[in-house]
Amino acid sequence: MGRNTGLPARLARFRVDESTPASTWPDDTGCGFLHVDMDAFFAAVELRSRPELVHRPVAVAGEGPRSVVTSANYIAREYGVRSAMPVGAARRLCPGLVCIPPSRGAYSEVSRGVMEIFRELTPLVEPLSLDEAFLDVSGALRRLGSTPAALGARIRARVVAEHGITCSVGVAPVKFVAKLASGMAKPDGILVVPEADLLGYLHPLPVSALWGVGKRTEEHLLRLGMHTIADIARTPRTSLRRSLGVATGDHLHALANGRDHRAVEPDSPDKSISAERTFDVDQAQRDVLERELLRLSERVAGSLRSKGLRGRTVSIKVRYSDFRTVTRARTLVSATDVTHQIHATAVALLAELDGVAPDTTLKGRQGSPIRLIGVRAVGLGDGADGEQLEFAAEGPRWRDAELAADVARSRFGTAAVRPASLLSPDEG
Numbered sequence: 001m002g003r004n005t006g007l008p009a010r011l012a013r014f015r016v017d018e019s020t021p022a023s024t025w026p027d028d029t030g031c032g033f034l035h036v037d038m039d040a041f042f043a044a045v046e047l048r049s050r051p052e053l054v055h056r057p058v059a060v061a062g063e064g065p066r067s068v069v070t071s072a073n074y075i076a077r078e079y080g081v082r083s084a085m086p087v088g089a090a091r092r093l094c095p096g097l098v099c100i101p102p103s104r105g106a107y108s109e110v111s112r113g114v115m116e117i118f119r120e121l122t123p124l125v126e127p128l129s130l131d132e133a134f135l136d137v138s139g140a141l142r143r144l145g146s147t148p149a150a151l152g153a154r155i156r157a158r159v160v161a162e163h164g165i166t167c168s169v170g171v172a173p174v175k176f177v178a179k180l181a182s183g184m185a186k187p188d189g190i191l192v193v194p195e196a197d198l199l200g201y202l203h204p205l206p207v208s209a210l211w212g213v214g215k216r217t218e219e220h221l222l223r224l225g226m227h228t229i230a231d232i233a234r235t236p237r238t239s240l241r242r243s244l245g246v247a248t249g250d251h252l253h254a255l256a257n258g259r260d261h262r263a264v265e266p267d268s269p270d271k272s273i274s275a276e277r278t279f280d281v282d283q284a285q286r287d288v289l290e291r292e293l294l295r296l297s298e299r300v301a302g303s304l305r306s307k308g309l310r311g312r313t314v315s316i317k318v319r320y321s322d323f324r325t326v327t328r329a330r331t332l333v334s335a336t337d338v339t340h341q342i343h344a345t346a347v348a349l350l351a352e353l354d355g356v357a358p359d360t361t362l363k364g365r366q367g368s369p370i371r372l373i374g375v376r377a378v379g380l381g382d383g384a385d386g387e388q389l390e391f392a393a394e395g396p397r398w399r400d401a402e403l404a405a406d407v408a409r410s411r412f413g414t415a416a417v418r419p420a421s422l423l424s425p426d427e428g
Helices: 009-014 041-047 087-093 106-121 148-163 175-185 195-202 215-223 229-234 237-244 246-256 286-306 339-354 398-412
Strands: 033-038 058-061 069-072 098-100 125-129 132-136 167-172 190-192 272-283 310-320 325-336 370-381
Touching (some): 009 195, 033 148, 033 175, 041 069, 069 087, 106 132, 106 148, 148 167, 148 190, 167 175, 175 190, 175 195, 229 246, 272 286, 272 310, 286 370, 310 339, 325 339, 325 370, 339 370
Parallel strands (some): 058 098, 167 190
Antiparallel strands (some): 033 167, 058 069, 125 132, 272 370, 310 325
16 A cells, blocks of 8 residues: 555545535544645646646656656556656656656745644644645644645645645544545645544554554565454454564554554654765766766755755765665765765765775776665754864855855846856856
8 A cells, every 4th residue: 555545435435525514525524634745746846837837747857868766647657657767768658648757945945834734833844845744734623614634635735826826634533543644635625533433543544654664564464364453452462572673563553542652743854865866977087076966965965955954974875887886975074055065975976986086087986886875964963163264264154155155146036046066167
């Protein structure tokens, strides 16, 4: 069972039809958790300016030969087109597929607007990504004179009116069930799981519906004869602990019995910030790789500064043409949000990874050129301690220069200021 799945006929009574009187809606008393998920978000944002494509199969994807599908509308999904699928495979499934290149910045802008709608209703908003979030509305119902399902309907109406896209809402008494419900409400619907019907809703579902059950755990549960959530709920916790380990056994036993004590955590801190690039053609030239590391380091550092964060550890990820993937990391003396320092660390890690002296060609330990390269900052903090000062240093103040560049980009666009080495020959 995937993240979003069709609504089984037996659960149709839980779906809210906003055209019918609220008195006929399922009882949402005690259902303080909402999970709101935009429908085919990236594709929906693009289709706002391309209404002539609304009734055609559409995917958002890059233009390179190794591009993958970022998002597909529901017409394309009927052909089997899915996110993260190579574009070539998507076109084989759907020969009439229309691919639209992603619009930089558009998705973040819409996401911010949608999240503001949520926060007008409750401060307890936990974004999971650009296009989905948990809301705890239990403390806002009296102030707003509303019910959870009515708030879900209000959110959906505002998202359509203000941003031209649709969303689906799950309403439930516990967090993970709200997320399950929003998936079953798709596209463009609301599903309410009443508190009294919680186990009746959960128990017939497959074990893969439980939060934390991946492919391997699912296969293990099936080998043990557990096919539905009811099977897990009926299994003694001691048996689950023995078969799955204490933590996993306790976790799945609680969820299978409808217990999820997690609260909505607003503004959950970022654990890491990263950027990566898959090359259209495998690369073995050191200058090309180091230039790409600079581009990625600039993106990571810019994200850190925009969030008021600094990273203490820099890591790189390298995927070779034979799909071997390796990572290396280095912890710095003090946390940083400076492109120059992140890039210098990333370049050093690349050299260590291959164990060769700097030169013009980089082949990898087994002679494989590089398919993908990435940079990540982890160990994030708010930088309240400031940067490490070097009283005797006479070199350039890189952070001051980068802050000035941030200001210029905010006024004149992202291409206004860039490192000279990232300029194309005709821009020099």
